[in-house]
Amino acid sequence: MPGPSAAYRRLGVAATVLAALSVVAAASATWIEIATGPVIRPEPLDWAVWSSTVPGVALAVAGGVLAARLPAHPMTWLLIGGGAVSCLNGLAGGYAVLSLTRHGGTLPLTGVAVYAGARLGPLLNLVPLLVLLLFPDGRLPSPRWRWTASLSLGATGLAVLVFLTVPWRVQSPGEPWRGPGLDLPMPPVPDAFWRVAMALTPAALVLSLLVSLAAFVRRFRGSSGARRAQLRWMLLAALLNGVLIFVPAVVEGAPQDLTFVVSLVAIAVAVLVAVGRYRLYDIDPVLGWTLLYGGLAVAVIAIDVPVFVGLGALIDEPVAAVLAAAAVAVVYAPLRERVRRWVDRVLAGRAEPYDVVSALARRLEESVSPEELLLTVAGAVSTALRSPYVRVELDRADGRTLVVEHGARRDDVLVLPFAYRAAPIGRLVLVPRAGAPLADADQRLLADVVRQAAAAVRATALAEELQHSRERLVTGVEEERRRLRRDLHDGLGPTLAAAALKVEAAGNLVTRDLGAAHEALHEVRADLSSVLGDVRRLVHNLRPPALDQFGLAGALRQEATRFREGGLTVRVDAAGDLTGLPAATEVAAYRIVCEALVNVARHADAGTCEVRLTATGSELEVEVLDDGRGVRPGALVGVGLLGMRERAEELGGSCSVTSRDGGGTRVHAVLPAEATR
Template sequence: MGVPGSDDERMAVRRAGPVAVLTLTAVVVVAAWVSWFLGGLTFADAADDSYLLTNSAQALTFTTFGALVLAHRPGHRIGLLFVAYGACYTLSVACLGLLTDAVGLPEAWARAVELFGITAWIPAPVVCLPLIVQLFPDGRPLSRSWRPLAVATLAVLPFTPIPTLSVAAGPAGDGPTAEEPMLPVIVGEVAQRLIPVFAAVAALVLLASLGALVLRVRRSRGVPRQQLMWLLWAVGLFAALNAQRIVTTDGPVLFLLTLPLIPAAATVAILRHGLYDIELIVNRSLVYGVLTLGVVLAYLGIVAGLSALARDRLSAAPLIATAVVALAFAPARSAVQSLVDRVMYGQRRDPVAAAARVGLRLGAGLDGVLRAVCEALRLPYAAVASDGRLVATYGRSPRRRHTVSLEVADGPPADLLVGLRAGESRLSGADRRALELLAAPVGLALQAVRLSEQLGESRTRIVAAREEERRRLRRDLHDGLGTVLTAVTLKADAAHNLRHTDPERSARLLLDLRADLTAAIADIRRLVYNLRPPALDELGLLGALRQRAQDSWRHEHAGYVVTIDAPDDLPPLPAGVEVAAYRIATEAVTNALRHGGATACRVSLRADHAALHVEVSDNGSGGAGAWPHGVGLRSMHERAGELGGTLTAGPTDCGGRVHARLPLEQT
């Protein structure tokens, strides 16, 4: 026999036990109902205080779902607990079937069976249910520190007969026909005193179990969290429908039929947690639960109000209430749906409102914008990635994420990364549309961050350049001008000392002294020119450039033509703009002379209301590709950047071109 056959046999063996238990449970329940009807009782009697209907439903459903879990997950503790829960109610149903007239048990036996029947179901809600809550979904406690709670829950099991011991120790019936109690009276008295203690312990165990469940939900992520959501939905729905019975221990018996929702939801969570969208189920349950409560209250309120106003003379009050409720249902549903969606999903159904909320956080920087994105869409995580690194993050990164491309004006491309909510495998269409709209303010925030970083880097370069300029001036003054002036002083003293004894040598020293002073003056002029060319103060920017074109460039490079193209009515320029324009133009012309192989160069100056445009173009080779950032080109970029301007430089079809835009001060 091959391997597949062996697997089929093993699977059949594994399923034989659960199937046998389920079959036995079904046989017991059917036999009890047959006995019930043969004894002359009706379905209404079974649905009343006898609890036959509710106990049968719990016996069949818990056993069915437990057998289903065990058939697919042999030995799973949640499946075993479901079967144990169903077995407790199966024994109770069997006792109810034996108490009918169709069986006709003697009084003593009937009383014993009745006491056993009302005792058999107690371990189900007191022991099995808390253990299910503690161990769901994997059948293990939350951690080692929570194991004592499971042990304490099991320790309650031997004390579950306490509530019925007092009944067994009392007389059966009234009057002279009353039978002797089944147990000594002292046992009943002790049991009566222990009932409050037993109830308190059972309540504490259940509350601690719910606390463990809440803590497990808070710690869980991914699939376990999605499974827990199923159980929470079922427990919440059962508690809402049976709130009166839970608080007052009295209420509609048929509402107990909603208890099988718990094993049904737990089974789906264990076997097919990804088959249905639990968040959608929770969403719709909240919406229609609130609507149902609102409809009932509105109907009762309108009927009561009209009856009071008309003093019971208005027979159409129910019809009016029905009409009002019918007219208000559609807008009420829309409003409740929007409210529930906003609580669960944030503002994903209103992307414009979400974008406005994010836009308000632009002043808080990129971190504040990412936080606003998470708050607006109820997302656990958001981050911006660019150039292989995370620029900013908010929240804890989950395993599953969604990426949205950002549109950024300058710099490398960037992406917005958002984490999926717990239990989600992908974002919904509404989420994706909202994120596409939110990408715009996130891109603006990223651009602001980049501009801030560039501004910081520019300031750093400016400070470094200033300090470097100061060091250069100190070096030139100390090593150049300082040395010359020291020599002048010494030569002046020597000439003074030799004026009588050696007049000729004194005269030569004076001539040397004159040459040294001339050199010192030239150094001073050079230093002053490097700080700010004097021609700018004497002739202005246009005149200084024309003078440089006529004198320096023409004499230094014969045959090289530099043309200055500028209107005569240039507006008054700030001193910083004049210096930057002059330095950029002269540096660009010098580079074209030295490296471009050009014979002609054109310097154009144009000014508008916002900036001065300096353009230097030549007829040289221009190069085959982008120009390398040497000292000269870097200096031009820094001079433009110091004023908040821009500079572009590179080859063209006709040669080389440098264009600088220098902002003008606004008055």
């Protein structure tokens, strides 16, 4: 015994087949209309075939789209059923006119066709009524509407029943023609009854539609977010139905066929927009396929029919058919591409994801600064997703945040962090189109765009940081040279020159005044001691002597003793072989730890601090952990922290400062443990 899934699939196949047959019926009615040509149509069939086929195809297509995912949904069968009735009405009317005017009513089933063409149209009054009552979930807005909806449906049903059963002599008393099959076999009823019933049916239809419109407005007012966006277009269609129902009565000569077509097509379009734009029922691929090939079919017919008819009047029909087919073949490929792009933009407000990404790549190549890159990214995201507002925030190495905006600032934003190589580098802030959530396809596209943009932005930011680092390095070297020159020229030079003069003076005083000579030599000794201190200071600035005396771990332990008086306990742990480290790595590690300890003593309010040195084959890992207050979110990066980061990056390493989970701050640096050749 087949399971529910098999029955569900069979139901979907049945719905799809019925929708397809409705479209075939509409196409057949169109060809019959063309074949019939201009004729005087009998009064019960005196309406344009397109007034039934156009809304019929619209309803059938909308229902067929739903059938692919929701074959058992009431909306699916309501739309397909309405489309089938409308297309059958058009086909029957066209067939009846062809038989009566061109074949004297001798074609088979002419009577049935006359009745169907003249009487099925009023059934379509049920479609907007039921759609407004049940859209989108197939249920009433609330149980309180049950009795009201029942009365509304009952009134419409009675009005439709009157249209189906009223005798032709009452419906069209001024029409002398009496065709076959216009009346159903009915018990004798006074004509006065039918006249009263016919007079009341318009009021019943209007009141029923207004009740369903009120129910839908109640549903719309109780909705929010994505559901409200899905209902917005249907509300527009509902209001349009409410207005158009009064147009024939208010505007003299207003075409009733056109107002009726617009009303039903608006219902179908509202369903398709809710499905496509706002992801109702999640059936985008089916809708895209339907719009693509449906649009192609309409375009092909629009090209083929005029070419065939025009050439058929000049040459043989077979040749005309071949030439028409050739014309279609020539324009098919470019036409398909244009229709595909139109479908993409209708459904998602953008072209194919590849087109968006490739266009972004071209624009990124033309951007040179981080600001231009971020503006390019914001514009691409806004265009791709039709977002009214996009903001891109980039966290810079100096602690500042670079922000660019596209569009007018809004409050209902969606914040999406983006990263490069798992490291967060910024945020993308946007307002989804019409308040609807991002669909899966849009999220995948956004991920591709952000991934590509993050790499470009990060590369440009790194290039900018590298240029600034080089400038600071050159400036630092020149400043260091200037300082050394000043210290040597203004400090050591004069002191040594004075010492030389004092030694010469002492030599002259030895034979005359030995005490004065001793005093001069004491002054020379003091001057030389001062010079020695200056030399040691210069040497320490170039490379701390403690590194050569005690090694990296010992030098740091010696430095740690300076903080005991302030109440900070510092422990230094070393693992691995630290003896073979390059000189630059030793100095960088020493300076980073010293700066970190100074920051802990000044700002952390910590009691203990632990320094960990771990040497592996190729790296030296440095950690400084304290139990203080940690780093405040959004705190600006100071000169000392920037200096630590620059020292690490100059050697090809890295340095970061973060808050620990249990409280306190963690300084983590990774430096190369092998000399770079």
